[in-house]
Amino acid sequence: MKGLVAAVKDLASRCPVPIVVESKDERRISSTVESNAYFVVAEAVTNAVKHAQASRIDGAVCRRRNPRAGSPDCAARRPPR
Secondary structure, X not given: OOHHHHHHHHHHHOOOXXXXXXXXXXXXXXXXXXXXXXXXXXXXXXXXXXXXXXXXEEEEEOXXXXXXXXXXXXXXXXXXX
C-alpha cells in the first residue's frame, strides 16, 4: 500500500456502503501520522455504517499548512436532507 490516500481508497472498496474519496494531494507524510489518520478514518467509516444508516459516505483527504486553521476544502460536509 502506498500512502494514506491509497489506504483509504482500499478501505472504501471493501465497504458495504459506497464511499466517495476526494484528494487533491497524494504526497506522503510521516508513517506515524498516516497510520493514525487511517485508523481515525476507519473508525469513522465503521460508525457511519453501524449507527448512521448511511447510504453514502463522502470523505476528503487533504493537508493543511496550519493544522489549527480551518479550511473549506477540508471541512466535513453533511449531505442535504
